[in-house]
Amino acid sequence: MSRPSAHNRLHSAVYFLLLAVLMLLPAQGMSQPALSQNEKSTIQFFESVRHSPPMMRAFLDAMPKGADLHTHLSGAVYAEDYLQWAMEDGRCIDTATFTILSPDAPSNKSTAQDPCPQGSVPAERLFHDNTLYADAVNALSTRDIHSVSRMWGHEQFFSSFAKFNAGKLGRGADMLASVIRRAASQNILHLEVMDSIYPVTLKNIATSVGWSGNAEDTLNALRQAGLFESIENSVAARRALLDETRFLLQAGLEDEPGLAGGASAPVPDVSVRFIQQIHRNSSPEQVFAQLAYSFELVRHDPYVVAFNFVAPEDYPTALRDYTLHMRMIDALHALPEYTGTNITLHAGELAMGLVPPRDLRFHIREAVETGHARRIGHGVSVMHEDNAFGLLRTMRDRRVAVEICLSSNDQILGVRGADHPFPVYRKYGVPMVLNTDDEGVARIDLTNEYLRAATTYALGYQDMKALSRNSLEYSFLPGASLWADPAAFIMGGDCKDSPMGHETALCARLLEASDKARMQWQLEKAFVDFERDVAENMARP
Known part of the structure; x- marks a missing residue:
């Protein structure tokens, strides 16, 4: 260095x-x-x-860190874990894309002797082929991102998720247990984890009802079509996930790397709540049905504390329907039963060159003023907004916190250092919290984000402490x-x-x-x- x-x-x-x-x-009056x-x-x-990053890393790892409020469950799991489970579950690996596949995936070659689809091999081969294993880890994450010839790491990052979808099947508790253990090892007290739970009937109901343009009428039609009949099942499924995760943690059976032979470890004392995900790149009727279901689920399940839109903000459908989505939220939020719903929104996860300038001018403002967001995820393009300085003051006065994800913004958008609005938010008194976003895909942890903030922006210990405190202050914990x-x-x-x-x-x-x-x-x-x-x-x- x-x-x-x-x-x-x-x-x-x-x-x-x-x-x-x-x-x-001396302290005086209401001073510190x-x-x-x-x-x-x-x-x-x-x-x-x-000026010693190794020593600073050890210091910050031991420092209490209140919460990680912006973390996607599937993206928080490391590729090595997905591959280990794929081997244990008898899955296959596509040798061209390194996508994890189920043995019964469509194929014109699958036989009892050769159960994997054409172009794939049994995942257990990873045990014996180091090159295949390394390539699979790289494909399921951004580990080798600098050798990928693409604009920034945008597509490499987002393309990873589809590749490990099959590896998640039946592994929800293992995934959550892995994330909790990693949090506990860094002295994190609370997690708000983004994950989705919807009835299998949602798509058909949404398609049959459609989107009339009137939120209240469409909501009533969805209710009459039976959309909310599975709410109790969704609540029960979430409890079952938590119970199974607790069992794994207590038994030490989640095979977290470093716990050789399933050795037990102290049960982590980490609080967990969930944020329901809504996929913004769906048709309007699908998005509205997800929104309605999410408002209702937050109302009934104390472990689901908010909802958020997910998926790339720069994809065509997300750009076309952005304002429509905010108006959908506004209309539902106005209903008496939904007015108190916590909302956090990915907004401004954009940069110059990724989208036309016109799409940088309003996303964060609409999320705050129309979408009723109490927290903003990323907020990188804030200084491209119309009347950006006025927006900063609005966010400060309303105490709308920004979920800062430094490594993610660097990898996906190529925005780092002085080009990142972190110092601007700080200057204008907008509350900020540090988060991982997708620590498995990004190959980081929350300590890394504290270290990055401290070294990049010359923060002091009191600043680190304030960021840690902020994460609980702006959590959606009740009370x-x-x-x-x-x-x-x-x-x-x-x-x-x-x-x-x-x-x-x-x-x-x-x-x-x-x-x-x-x-x-x-x-x-x-x-x-x-x-x-x-x-x-x-x-x-």
Whole structure:
């Protein structure tokens, strides 16, 4: 790595000077509470390892990270896991595309002796063919993205998903268990995982009902056609997934890499909620039926806390129908039974050159103002929006958080460093949270995203801590927040003066009543323990 620039050395010197001054100032009124000695030591140690990415990585891996709020379950699983399950489940691998196939896939060659479709081989061959295995991992992820001759990594990234579809069959609990274990190993407390659950009848019902252009009339027709009759089954299926995942975690049977022979490990204490996915590149009647079902599912299942549109924002149908989709959301959100529904929307996952300039000018604004989004996924093209500065102020004033996915934006859009709006959002006080997006496909984890933010944008330890706190503040966990001022993280209310570990009766009642406050309190306790460990152990050579 190159030596730190003069600018960076100057930045560090100024930072230490400001830190020294801040440490001498007493807390006043509603200002931030005085730093503890352990927190001061942690800040100093963070600065001492600023120019050592390996040491910074270890520090951030151990640091408590509240939540990952933008992660797709299928894309969060590593290719190696899909291939392992393919071998165990007797699946096949297409030797041209490296798509995972079921043995009974259509073929003019399949026989009892040769069960795989033509052009494919049994997945178990991966055990004995290292080249085939490496090529399969590359095809199911972006591991070898820089050798792929395509615009940025856009198509390589999105084409991966169809290739491991067959590998997911019957493996939902294994997938979720793998993601939970990885989160726990990084000291992540909460996950909001994007996944879809719909009745098999949805497509036929949507097609028969159609889209009239009137949301309320179409909703009534879908209801009369029986669309919502399977809601209870969907709720039960989600519970079954969670129960099976819990069983796997407790038994240590998910075969997570590193747990040789199925060795058991401590059960991860990670909270999990789901965000229902709506595929935006479908016909209007299909999208509306998914929307209606998602509004209703969020209403009935406490484990499904919101919905989101997914699939590339730049594909023709998504571009053509973007405004229509936002108006569909607006019409359903206006109904009394749906007004309180949490909504997070992929918006602005675009860049100059990917689409015509006209398509960069309104997506984020419409998601906020028409789509009622409380969080925006990616938001990369914000400065291309009409009246971009006014939009930033609107997002700040409404506390609409941006789900920042730095590695994903680099791989898919080629947007990184100073070209990314991260510093702009920060300058205008728009709340941000760091996320992985698709950590398996992107070959990253959440610690990597914290490291990338810290090193790219010269953030300090207090900035890292704020991003971690933000992730719980802007989660869709129900209940009151612990923070009287979420922008400055000033505690108020019943837990303001309560000691940790010896909570007052008022504070205990708040923590019992509010999932969000309880998780935030857990994070604050984790920070106290972490900063003590840094001061007593990590900072010592």
